[in-house]
Amino acid sequence: MQKVDDKIRVIRVPKRGLYDKESIYNILDKEFMCTIAFIHKGIPVIIPTLYGRHENDIYLHGSTASRMMKSLKEGIDISLNVTIVNGLVLARSAFHHSANYESVVLFGKAVLVEDKEEKINALKHVSDHIIKGRWEEARQPNDKELKATMLLKIPIDEASAKVRTGGPSDDKADYELDIWAGVIPFKRSIEAPIPDEVLREGIEVPNSVKNYS
């Protein structure tokens, strides 16, 4: 359990706040797209990017030409969010409408991964997080590609999760109304893989894709 200070405390609807590492890792592991906020020329900038979690770190990779990566590697303050929407919650009153979601907000500073071996491991962590087993199937990065890629790691030390589940919660008197209430659940599903148009004949769908869920 982390120290829960004002920075990470869930202020709105505090009962939805979770601060244990297991809950936080669990949400981070369900997604691979996050948004990152940083200050650039005095204004907040928000950018979506892929990530991987390995142990207690978030790994980001990007081009060495990326404005975000160049800014982040200086060790400036950043805030990172992952949000998964699981449903719409329809209450009897317009006021009590809500959404079911799981989200993590993380504060911290990025550290540049410089050592070549560590960089390759970090890339593998990102790849494994997004699609397990693909790293071993793909052509490995060469020196030129490694040089063009920046790897950053952010420790998961100042983070909180916020989760809403379940049905609507209405004011007592509203339960008498003739208004439907309930949840529309969402699901992100995977459709059949689409082979590259110029894929050479005889190459089968690999295990990473077959096992992807």
Place this chain on the structure above:
Amino acid sequence: MQKVDDKIRVIRVPKRGLYDKESIYNILDKEFMCTIAFIHKGIPVIIPTLYGRHENDIYLHGSTASRMMKSLKEGIDISLNVTIVNGLVLARSAFHHSANYESVVLFGKAVLVEDKEEKINALKHVSDHIIKGRWEEARQPNDKELKATMLLKIPIDEASAKVRTGGPSDDKADYELDIWAGVIPFKRSIEAPIPDEVLREGIEVPNSVKNYS
């Protein structure tokens, strides 16, 4: 078309950048969850929240007790992002792996909606954006609820979209490799609505839910 200055220009992979209102509205209308970045006590803070678009404005609603809403209503600089992930792009090389996505980044300042009539309209815009037709079915907000709710609007004047579609793009030599390449497409689907456990008997699933897609 907006003026494309350095603030909104897509820097990484410029050909993926779109600046026309139609493309931006189109992406904003597919989602209802955004992330917002603002500066609080000198550090960037990122918070996910529901939104609605109506004409050239984004509307946000929240509790008057919300730290984010209280900060935003002061007219500070904010950055807003909407990202939709449509697939994983598996290239032959680890280096060229990517994702298909549609995203919008918006810069601006929020304006407080104070007039009661305007506030109700703004709430309806958010509701209509998230689930068309629900506003008319639900019990309308009373004065106490309206007082507890803050409405903000942000003009869509400094925004850019970034979109990646299609299959992988590999280095020429890699097309000879015996490695599968293609796309795993994602789809967000709706599951059967779950009625509230204490829903009164005889209340049918309403049109807003039947027509929801």
